[in-house]
Amino acid sequence: MNDWRERIDAAADRCTGLLRRTPLMVSRALWNEQLVEIKLEQMQHTGSFKPRGAFNTLLSQDIPSAGVVAASGGNHGAAVAYAADKLGLRAKIFVPELAGTAKTSLIEQYGAELVVVPGDYGDALAAARDWEAKSGALQVHAYDTPETVEGQGTLFREWEAQGLEADTVLVAVGGGGLIAGAMAWFEGDRKVVAVESAGCPTLATAMKQGVDAEIDVSGAAVNALGARRIGRICHALAVEQLIETTIVSDEAILEAQRLLWQKLRLLVEPAAAVPLAALRSGVYRPEPGERVALLLCGANVEPDPLGTAVA
Template sequence: MTVNRYQIESCQHTFSKRYSHFIRRTPLWKLPGGALGVDCAEVWLKLEHLQTGGSFKARGMLNRLLSNPIPPSGVIVASGGNAGIATAAAAKELGVPCEVFVPEISSPAKRARLAALGARVMVGGAAYADALRACLARQQETGALLTHAYDQPEVLVGAGTMALEIEQQGGLPDSVLVSVGGGGLIGGVANWFGHRSRVVALEPELAPSLFRARQAGRPVDVEVGGIAADSLGARRIGSLAWDVTQAQVRDALLLSDESIRTAQLWLWQELKLAVEPAAALPLAALHSRRYVPRADETVCLIICGANVDPASLN
């Protein structure tokens, strides 16, 4: 199933008419490039870390649940944390049970948030791929509705509403810098913007699922680790994201853990934005000059998640 702009517009209409209390219209903060130490006209920060559940994932997970009948056993998902939190929040909103399989690398802060939302939390192996296998086996037993962290059309459509929102708030940016794990976010963003804006894919050097797929000419399994593995630790790029990024995304760049951590701390120390490492990749790309904008360019950074232990920012 392909994703198109009409589906994204229809999803946003449903959110605004029935679930505006749940899906927030997050701010778009416009700053001169110099305020972030970048030689460009403007930098826009889409503050999606202020979304319900602390990440953009709420959009796709709620859309998945609204688009399908939910059995008495409820919903089930495997997640490094954010997709699970979003699914649990959406399930609580709709009054249905939720079971979440997390890998051992998931942070204690994210597990605590899942429990607070009423989800049943299960640890399913060392990495996300292991948790997914355990989740799929459990789903066969219970018949619960499976919500995938990134590789379902409804998930991409929901993420695309964030890109539509950016255009409504500010018009078309020249470029949009997007963190990539399994590809749900960039799949939605690229489906909305197409070639009207330059969409740039960013991954940690230690979790390069899209980068390695491009080298191989197809999605392949990769080893994952590093500072952002709990959010961007998919071993293989999603098939839907692979298709859309092949058509719509020219640039796939890698960033060091050091640059990501430096950008994360900069966002906190200079702008008082408490975000997780995955949300810092766009700024890291600018500060490390992995992405160098034109002097007249407007660059949009997707600040995608806030599920971080505040103590880690000291």
């Protein structure tokens, strides 16, 4: 698909007034006193980037009377619930047991019907597909539809319009919708680096074994990054653009999460700390003079430290 930027422009127009324009900051406190650009997307509605894809999908489709259904590790479900509530739609969200109460409580607070499924994200997705077939509800996929990728791409369109100067953007990867949005928008004009947790290396595995490769998932970031396989859209873009993949340990992720709080008072979930972990651990080493940017993608820490909802 060679018209991604036009489609992302259209998604941004479609979602006008429904999304926050999340702020930026720069810091020398995180990595070798080097200037790092940061986008604070954890401040988006529901505490993650996911409402971008959710709103674009719901506004792009004819919604049946049965409403919408989604499977989610938590953040996507909260986003679909939030978007459905704002648009006056029924929503049913299937989540795995490992989703955690910080995210499932958001889903319920936004009025969606919540179903907790034994197992991981793949099990929740199977249950959501069964409900889709039974009820006729519209499936809102977490990462592997054009509408989702277009919505996530609005993040990078927005970032560039805000004055992004970095040569390289580090992005966490689960199922691949977020980084697919980055690749779709930048089209190779900036380097995009995929960062995965050691327990959820979906893209790295697929780049070696093929798009249908499936993995077991685990680790500190599993409730956000725990897709068993990479999305086909993400894989196609990654192959086309020869994306660089890096893998970080749970220890590096948790250290980066702590550092973001200690140095910048930014409280984020482990998945959001994954890009910084790549820098801190040295699995990604910028060239001399290379300017780097980090995307902080989510703030729904488990357990919720204050027990409050995110609007």
